[in-house]
Amino acid sequence: MEHPRRDPDIARAARLIASASRAHMLKALSGGRPLAASVLAEEAGVTPATASVHLRRLTEAGLVVGEQRGRHHYYRLASAEVSTALEALAVIAPTVPAPVASLRVSSRENALRRSRTCYDHLAGSLGVGLMETFVSQGLLTGTPKAEEDGRGPDLPAAYGRALEYHLTGKGGEVFGRFGVDVARLSTRRRPVVRYCVDWSERRHHLAGGLGAALTGRFFTLDWLRYGVSPRVVHLTETGRRGLADTFSFEAPA
Template identity: 60%
Template sequence: MMVDQPEPDLARAARLLASPSRALMLKALCDGRPLAVTDLARVADVSVPTASVHLGQLAEAGLVRAERSGRNRYFHLAGPDVAAALEALAVIAPPDPTPVTTLRTHSRHSALRRSRTCYDHLAGSLGVALMYAFLDQGLLQREEGALASRSRADQPGSYGKQASYQLTPEGTERFAAFGIDVDGMTRGRRPIVRYCVDWSERRHHLAGALGAALAERYFHLGWLRYGVSPRVVHLTDTGKGGVMDTFAIEVLN
């Protein structure tokens, strides 16, 4: 006997995100790295016991997962779909009304828009620049009928709900030469190429197994380093040269 699956409880998800403290914790976890309860309490500006209660609620709803290392508990997002949902929500969310009054806050906001992680792949102007450079070079291509026109999709804010991308034979060859296990991706459950709508650029950045593998490779080669603030990453001088030499992409990041 087939049992009907219950419909998603959007109201419950909305209630969880309605708490500024929980929202701040989830945004910090979009860094992709597990964070301790004490770190998340500091991010949300609450006590450790209060943070534990919030994280318990998020875990019960399946948005985060906990793991223990010694005496410490660490939390991470339940998966890339949670990060993608948060990124999509950020696209339609109203701007934070809190005025930027310090140089530190201004610098952090600028850094987030320039280059950040979206769970396990790159976002911000850097992630978008790489995505569209791969399209220009024929390493990725839009599936036929995905968008009415190329020029329309390239305009900020015109990201096209029906967009879909795929890896080309040339892309398979180039990424494999760069050290990406493309064959292994085809055997995995995760789609090779997906996209997120970037909340700061209003355009697409590369997600999926390929986006994650590229970010991991960049870190391994020393092309990227983490910043002081959660999610912020910086392209190193080595990375700028590597992106130019390997993919002929000039990034002024």
């Protein structure tokens, strides 16, 4: 007996994200860390009661997952695909100039553009700069995919798939010495190398298993630390020296 075809309910997902409050919550969660409901309410600029309603809808739709920790509820994105979808939408979303409400808001926006997490890998100008360094040093190689319609490889519609980046032999050696088990990464279902089109830089940052493993290693070595705001990460002075010594990458001051 054939099962009836079930198409993805894109309209439902779009309606959920179309709410400004829920979009703010999802963006806050796209950094990969579980956040308390109270933090998400503050991010969305709504009351805790209203936040609970929004979070219940997101949970029922399978976009976020909640868990109880003591007296507090924490939430995280249900999968990396949710973060990927948000990042892709940010690339094609129209930019609307908005007045800066305070120095704090301006500083936070600058910090997000400088260095942030995109689920479990590094993004922002720091992530883009590292990606370009890996390619220029021959640790990764990128090849455009053939476009049947001749539109070119950099359209947002081909988000993360218009180019094929591959780990080179040299890259495997360098990343291996750095403490990343490349052989183990290749045995998992997740692609070792993928990329995202960075929404703030409009260039590529490293995703996939390698991007996640490197970012995790940066945190373990205290090269990166989480900021106060969700998604924001800061490069430490140790990290600045480490990136220079290990990858010949000079992070901007």
